[in-house]
Amino acid sequence: MRLLKQIGILVVIGAIAGGGYYGWQVYGTGPKSAAKDAGKPKERAVGVELATAGYRDLDVVIEAVGSTRARRTVEITPLATGRVTEVKFRAGQAVKAGDVLLKLDDEIQRADLIEAEARLTDAESSLKRSETLKKQNAIAAATVDNLVAQVAIAKAERDRTAKRLRDRFVRAPFDGVVGFSEVELGTRVEEGNIVTVLDDLSVVEVEFSLPESLFGKVAVGKRVVAKAAPFPARDFDGQIDTINSRVDPISRSFKARAVIANDDRALPAGMFVHLSVVIDADKALTVPEEAVVVNGSRAYVFAIIEDGNKLRAQQRFVTIGRRSFGYVEVLDGVDDGERVVIRGVQKVRDGALIKVEAAPSLQKAPNNAAGT
Helix, strand or coil: CHHHHHHHHHHHHHHHHHHHHHHHHHCCCCHHHHHHHHCCCCCCCEEEEEEECEEEEEEEEEEEEEEEEEEEEEEECCCCCEEEEEECCCCCCEECCCCEEEEECCHHHHHHHHHHHHHHHHHHHHHHHHHHHHHCCCCCHHHHHHHHHHHHHHHHHHHHHHHHHHCCEEECCCCEEECCCCCCCCCEECCCCCCEEEEEEEEEEEEEEEEHHHCCCCCCCCEEEEEECCEEEEEEEEEEEEEEEEEECCCCEEEEEEEEECCCCCCCCCCEEEEEEEEEEEEEEEEEHHHCEEECCEEEEEEEEEECCEEEEEEEEEEEEEEECCEEEEEECCCCCCEEEEECHHHCCCCCEEEEEEEEECCCCCCCECCC
16 A cells, blocks of 8 residues: 555656656747747837827817918009119019119209209308398398298209109118019109019918807917918917907908018918917817827827836727817826827837837926917
8 A cells, every 4th residue: 555655656756747847848948948939939129209198288279261461561663754774673582671672764853953952052142142231231131031032942942853863763661572573674664653562571461260159269469370381390470460340240250360470581472371379278188199090080099008027009099189289188098197109100009019219208298388
């Protein structure tokens, strides 16, 4: 009986030893295990950049469209008739107030001015002599009075002649940019002919319409951000300058006018722009808009979860709310403080191993207004 017991114990020990050896061969570091692992592809980490979901003051934005126009614009016309002797501008040139744009022939006007100045000098000399004679009672007071009048007439004629000479020079009335012109050297122009157009584009205006339901929410001074097709990556900042006091009874809308800084004159007059008017701001949970992937009618993000000492991507379907200047409101699917993928989203799959290549925005989203 004792012999059978000993035999049983030896069998059990042998089975344990055999199982251990087999496990070492297949699942451990033995040759069979190594051969098995050799045929298994190694999991590769996807390099991404991350940002953190957080609460921030999200702007309440309404959309509108309009066309730019110069803050000031004027048709440049000569005040006299004559032949063009100098053209001192080219289309698209920036000019200063007072710059000469066009010069007309002025030989006659210069001669007239010389004559008028000579007449004035002669009249003033006659008056001076008469005043000396009057002190000696050698001339009548009426004669002196007549000479005083002659001096005044000569001065007026001199001033008119000087004005006619100045009118031979067409000058810019304010700083701006000149447009095209058909006037060439030697052309005869008439008084009132349009030579070119001058636009002040340092600031542009945009007039747009809004529904009457927003009349009480839009106010002068509210921020406006304009986007133009030729500059897709640029925001043009401005503000509402004027609000019309009337609502159109047919369209049930009212007009507002915004002024937009244009120091580098990138925006010409007449360009179509898309406007985002900021009317309010409140706190909302947001993520950068680069983190959101839209697939059909659904949107999702890749949140980061910890798997031991590794990071993995987890696909989360989310409900999107408002959008404002690079951020998207997330109504569900992501919690405050969770990290999401913002760069490399196209390479990530649900459950993928993640390697953080750069994370400049891992800090929690600041509680300030978007875009400020």
